[in-house]
Amino acid sequence: MTNLVEPERDVPWMEKIAVYPGFFDPITNGHVDIILRGLRLFDQIVVAVLKNPKKQALFSTKDRMAMIQEIFAHQPAIEVKAFDGLLVDFVRRQKARIVIRGLRAVSDFEYELQMALMNRQLDPEIEILYMMPSVNYSFLNSGVVKEVFSLGGSVAGLVPKIVERKLREKLKQGRLSVGK
Ligand code: PNS
Numbered sequence: 001m002t003n004l005v006e007p008e009r010d011v012p013w014m015e016k017i018a019v020y021p022g023f024f025d026p027i028t029n030g031h032v033d034i035i036l037r038g039l040r041l042f043d044q045i046v047v048a049v050l051k052n053p054k055k056q057a058l059f060s061t062k063d064r065m066a067m068i069q070e071i072f073a074h075q076p077a078i079e080v081k082a083f084d085g086l087l088v089d090f091v092r093r094q095k096a097r098i099v100i101r102g103l104r105a106v107s108d109f110e111y112e113l114q115m116a117l118m119n120r121q122l123d124p125e126i127e128i129l130y131m132m133p134s135v136n137y138s139f140l141n142s143g144v145v146k147e148v149f150s151l152g153g154s155v156a157g158l159v160p161k162i163v164e165r166k167l168r169e170k171l172k173q174g175r176l177s178v179g180k
Contacts, residue, residue, distance in 0.1 A: 018098040018129070020077040020093050021083070024064045025057045026163045028145055030137035032071065034102040037131050039077055046094050047072075047080045048087070058146060059172060071160045090124040096126075103130040104138045150176045 018038055024031060024047075038045045047068050051061040059067070065080050072078035083090040091099060099119070103112060116128040132138075140158055149155050149167045156164065170176040 002100050013083070013097065013127075015096075015098050016043040016099045017046065017094065018042040018044075018045045019048050019087075019094055019096050020100045021050065021087050021088040021090075022070060023050050023052070023055065023142070025059055025142050026064060026145070026159065026166065027068050027071065028137065028140050028142055028163070029157070030102060030104070030133045032139055032160060034100065034131055035072070035078065035132045037133075038100045039075075041129075042077075042098070042100075044077050044079065046096065047078060048083045048090055050082065051082045052083050055142070058176060059166065063166065067162050067166060070162050081171070086122060088119055088126055091126050092123065099126060099128045101128055101130050102133050104133060104140075127144045146176065 018041070020035055020038060021030075022031065034125050035045055035047065049061060049065050049068070057064070065082060068078075068080045072080070080142070081090075081094075087099065091097070101112060101116075103109065110131065116130075119126060119128060133140075145155050145159055145163075146167070150171070155167070159167070167176060
């Protein structure tokens, strides 16, 4: 066909693998919800945990990955890997072309649009697919979880049990102080 701007885009993609990137400090039930939705569409999801020394994290990369691995221990379709550098380079190394992201509210949109378009600029062959989480988690992010927990609030039902346990450990170690 001659009238198409990007004729290769007319070829249907039958993707089996998708990458779900994030900082996951820590993973929440909102992230889990997106991963499970992703599994309805893809055979395999690589959860890509950003190891970024510039960004201060409560949990180490190893701990963030271990929590995700434990949550999906019985789900062989989920693989957990760490990455640094450009996301598009990591996605290419996985032989994947789809990135999954969750979109909670309008407030996410500007950042996600910028990220999606920048990634497309870097590699037009990679598509970013946005999914809405369950409304139960549409207000949720890792930062809110840490703040609420540090102030003595309950995060039950908002994070997997393993995350609650690890947050409690951090609190005991004084790494997540109450009232701060
Ligand atoms: O959990 P987050 O903080 O929303 O995840 C953001 C993440 C890790 C997806 C994003 O920061 C990222 O892709 N970082 C890798 C660096 C990169 O590729 N930057 C260019 C695209 S904006």
